[in-house]
Amino acid sequence: xxxxxxAPAESRVGQVVLPGxxxxxxxxxxxxxxxxxxGTSAAPRGRLLCxxxxxxxxxxxxxxxxxxxxxxxxxDGAAAAGGAYWVDSQQKRYVPVKGDHVIGIVTGKVxxxxxxxxxxxxxxxxxxLAFEGATKRNRPNVQVGxxxxxxxxxxxxxxxxxxxxxxxxxxxxxxxxxxxxxFLFKVSLGLIRKLLAPKCEIIQELSQLYPFELVLGMNGRxxxxxxxxxxxxxxxxxLEACEYMTAEQRKQxxxxxxxx
Amino acid sequence: MFKxxxxxxxxxxxxxxxxxxxxxxxxxxxxxxxxxxxxxKKQLDEEEKKIISDEHxxxxxxxxxxxESYIIxxxxxxxxEDLLYGRMSFKGFNPEIEKLMVxxxxxxxxxxxxxxxxxEADVSDEEMARxxxxxxxxxxxxxxxxxxxxxxxxxxEEENSNTKPKKARKMFLKPQD
Numbered sequence: 001x002x003x004x005x006x007a008p009a010e011s012r013v014g015q016v017v018l019p020g021x022x023x024x025x026x027x028x029x030x031x032x033x034x035x036x037x038x039g040t041s042a043a044p045r046g047r048l049l050c051x052x053x054x055x056x057x058x059x060x061x062x063x064x065x066x067x068x069x070x071x072x073x074x075x076d077g078a079a080a081a082g083g084a085y086w087v088d089s090q091q092k093r094y095v096p097v098k099g100d101h102v103i104g105i106v107t108g109k110v111x112x113x114x115x116x117x118x119x120x121x122x123x124x125x126x127x128x129l130a131f132e133g134a135t136k137r138n139r140p141n142v143q144v145g146x147x148x149x150x151x152x153x154x155x156x157x158x159x160x161x162x163x164x165x166x167x168x169x170x171x172x173x174x175x176x177x178x179x180x181x182x183f184l185f186k187v188s189l190g191l192i193r194k195l196l197a198p199k200c201e202i203i204q205e206l207s208q209l210y211p212f213e214l215v216l217g218m219n220g221r222x223x224x225x226x227x228x229x230x231x232x233x234x235x236x237x238x239l240e241a242c243e244y245m246t247a248e249q250r251k252q253x254x255x256x257x258x259x260x
Numbered sequence: 261m262f263k264x265x266x267x268x269x270x271x272x273x274x275x276x277x278x279x280x281x282x283x284x285x286x287x288x289x290x291x292x293x294x295x296x297x298x299x300x301k302k303q304l305d306e307e308e309k310k311i312i313s314d315e316h317x318x319x320x321x322x323x324x325x326x327x328e329s330y331i332i333x334x335x336x337x338x339x340x341e342d343l344l345y346g347r348m349s350f351k352g353f354n355p356e357i358e359k360l361m362v363x364x365x366x367x368x369x370x371x372x373x374x375x376x377x378x379x380e381a382d383v384s385d386e387e388m389a390r391x392x393x394x395x396x397x398x399x400x401x402x403x404x405x406x407x408x409x410x411x412x413x414x415x416x417e418e419e420n421s422n423t424k425p426k427k428a429r430k431m432f433l434k435p436q437d
Contacts (some may be wrong), residue, residue, distance in 0.1 A: 025331075050333045051340040060330070072340065082330065097336045101346045126262045149347060174347040174360050196343040201349070211351030218346070219339075225352070 006060055009085060013071040017063045017087060024060040027033050051086025053061035065089045090190045094119045094219035096155035101175070103184070103217030104163060106146045114142060116150075119186075119219040122160050126150060130164035140177070147178040147223060149215055178215055182225030189220050191243045203243050205254055206235060217233075 006022030017023075025048070050056055052067035062067075067089030074083040086147040089193055094102075094117060104116030104124060112128045126148065142148070154162040165175040195203055196215055203214075212226035212235055222239060226232040234257060337343060345364050349357035383391075399411070 048331045049339060052337060054334060056331050056332075070340070084334075085338045086337070089314045099336050099338065170434050173364075174345065174357060193341060193343065196341075196346065198342055198344060205352035211353040213349045213353045213357065214347075216346040216348075218419055 003067045012069050017069045023224045035124040048082040049084035053087025092188050096161040098152050098155045099152045100218040102219040104148045122159040124163045132154040132166050150175050184222050184223045186220050200250050
């Protein structure tokens, strides 16, 4: 195996990494791991988040996917108190991950459980009690072919993925059956992440155009609904094309549309 | 060398038969385990321990210390990139979703602010103590019996109005023929 000596992680941030590369992390003293001091101090301490595309190995992190290495510094308000490393890779096929919000299509009903197609290798199951305000007598109104926005409760390679449409406190908070009309289409996973980034220019520019509603699923599915069919199709085309357009091209296209 | 370990359940299944326990010889069957004396139980436990300690198998290897790692493996992108909630609405198309968006964004902002500042109390500690003092009294009055309540009421009246002639208690007047 051509592994060789690894390079320190900080030096490879922003570069292309290949599976098999070893990223060395600065050696942490054992005493520090026991104490785990929080807060911003001179030396970055705290739990380091090893994101998708990376695995733990002796001495550092092992890359398992090809892509660009990203890093986020340890900051306040961030979930990872010690910073995060992950690989920004591109793929079209979705692999269910616990906690992800996805759009699923109901394909069938088996007993008290709905079967959903989420674009993964297996169909996900969704119990009829996993909706807000659902009881054995008060069943949710879900038909075959409906769209459902929910999150994964269980998702690993050994078990069939399970979804729910309520959060940990029992409230729907936007999840559940997605309403009538609208348009569902599929894009690559990288575009979804770009659109869901905290300050996404595409979404901000689109929001100036027309009033519309948008649901983004982490499995690459997007659902759009606007007042007329034409407006809906315009938004769909922009979202599909913006993956390969530069910012200027996008602004030109939008300027033409808002002018019309 | 790997040696057999004792099973964790440790269910004692005594064969039916006589068990001598001190002076008494009690007939113990498999179905009578619950009725065993504490003495017999202790004896049985000791015997079992003796038997087990001989057969106790354990690993010959030195203890492996599992280091608590400071790296957490995460398979989702959401904590890494701080992704937003996937359901959005713009220009008032769906008012409920817009309310939700405001809620979620303000929640994330609140978390940032809370970490920096300390929560200011609306009520000071002194006022809180004062309130509690009086609160105990008022709630206590609720649970007084009627007689005690009346006494309390009279005390209050005496304080307010000084010597007030006590009204004659209204008694039942027999109708005169």
